[in-house]
Amino acid sequence: MRPSKFSNFIFNRNVQGTFYQAITLSLVILGVYYIVQNTAENMMARGLASGFQFLGVESQFDIGMTLIEYSPTSTYFDAFIVGLLNTLLVAGIGIFFATIVGFAFGIMRLSSNWLIAKIAETYIEVIRNIPLLLQIFFWYFAVLRALPKPKQSIEFMDSIFLNNRGLFLPDPNFGEGSSIIFSLFWITIVISIIIFVWSKRRQNRTGITFPAFYVSIALVLGVFFAALTATGFPVSFDIPELKGFNYKGGTRLIPELVALTFALSMYTAAFIAEVVRAGIMAVSKGQTEAARSVGLKEGLVLRLIIIPQALRVIVPPLTNQYLNLTKNSSLAAAIAYPDLVLVFAGTALMQTGQAIEIIGMVMGVYLFLSLFTSIIMNLFNRIMRVGER
């Protein structure tokens, strides 16, 4: 029996494809329409106006920690910026410490010393398998809030104080002449870069090496300290002092910030350690052996052969961890650190009731960060792929 024209038509792949897509699209559009319709009705019923006009209105609430000028008379948009900056601050400090601790534990995990490797493994397995929120609670409620009062502060070198009001650090004061030191510092950095480029080129051309690293270090530090002495130490420190019931002067880091960054760095470090370990182990043993057999010294094997290849494997998952840390910093809301989520999706949302706009903005910020990171990562992968076989 020959198939009829009609069955030819309905069993055609393209026709079927178009049909399914049309159905999916109309279902999605119907769903979205239904939700939009309901939302509009509900907002009418509650007397809410949609739109972003509320951003220009006075916020009338205060925020415990602000990096820019802010008061209850500032607008909701200012509150948004304050929250965003606080989130970025936690993320920045967290990423810094998580990287250092994570690399340290990742390398320790591969140590030939059995005890050191086991200590690192225990750390990783314990920290990774306990929820982050629980760790934040522990550091905040059980450790920092249980610290002594300012009078019995824990002291480090008579200038750093830790108590239940937070961590007090000395503030550097830059007096006259310090601008000269700064400009000299940057000039020596630029000169060092030039030395690096020159020595690399000369080595490529003639094969003669030049100790560019040590020369640059000596240059930068030497000039820095020489300038410091010549100008008569224009840098002084504003050391926090106990006045009454609290410390005055210096920089105060609120306990919420300390607990949050500490927990975030410890937690993310455990994941970074695993990333680092996987990256180093991904470099095949033949690479090390080949490098040794052409006569490279141990340090050079590490610097020229293993690290560049391991980094290629490490960097993409590492940035992923950085992104996770930034997203996890939103747990700040649980211990009342004024980050973007607490300030904007919490307080501002409660006051204005503009749920859609506010949550849209907050999600938009995180989506932008994710998108931005993945674009950078794709670029990195494209550049790094060039050298591969």
Added chain:
Amino acid sequence: MNKNITPPVIEIGIIGWLKKNLFSTWYNTILTLIGLYFIYLIIPPLLSWIFFDATFSGTTREDCTSSGACWVFIKQNMKLIIYGLYPSDELWRINIAYFLLTVSIIYLLIPNLKYKGFVGIFLLGIFPIICVFLFSGGLGLENVETRLWGGLFLTLVIAGVGIVLSLPIGIMLALGRRSKLPVVSLLSTIFIEIWRGVPLITVLFMASNMFPLFMPEGVNFDKLMRALIGVMFFSAAYLAEVVRGGLQAMPKGQYEASQAAGLTYWKMMGLIILPQSLKIVIPAIIGSFIALFKDTTLVLIIGLFDFLGIIQFVGTNPDWLGFSHEGYVFAAAIFWVFCFGMSRYSQRLEKKLDTGN
């Protein structure tokens, strides 16, 4: 030549092992000593706090006179921690579920037993339906409002619902993203990337603040339902990416062979591609489940009393102020046992499923 000379005593046995692994060079010796000092600083005080100096018996805080942990605090609040505010007369319903869950999991863990597939299907398909009736009521059982649910019970409910419902959605999303139909693939990609790009907290805030706006007048989800929907979509998006990894790892020949055999799209996926690719990604799926299990703690931020939420809550009881250390250490131990157990199981499975190709 004498073949019977034994190796020097310093190269074999315990001494040899010590020399090779701990004291091979002078800096290794220093590292070992530093490591030992750290262990000395941390482990003995910790052990004496948890076990040797701790108080285990008693009923009130006055019984805790020693310098160690006061486990009486946990013991006295055990019912709250495990069941939340669930009515005392109805606790047997939760106990049945705990029992069924434990038995099925133990059955699955014992190697070389038959009918594991059926137990798995029971656990993922039938058990959840039994639980719905057991927990919330119906079929002659009294109705229990979800605001009374709490503790470890609620944590397991959220994690369980997330796991059972997010897997099928995740598979559909992964198939959608890999689809040749541009509209389907685009919609799935947007959906996945949006959920993956935002933190779970914002999803939960959205669920608790925006879902009521989305629904028509009169339709009302309770708080738990909203959180469950949020958790489900969030975890489905992550699972979709895991499953997609498995689909991509399938050799092209598998697709071509099934098409040549005349299978339709759904038969090809259901009979050939998905069974193989899901098997590859089982460890990664368990990894996502561990992450989901840890993430369930976040529901306390929108006001649900999960395991951690209850621990926080009993810590604020005036009778038991100042025992937060015990609460957190206990919670950490329980979470650790669950998560570490799952990760060890997945490592074992990975070795077992590795067919070498």
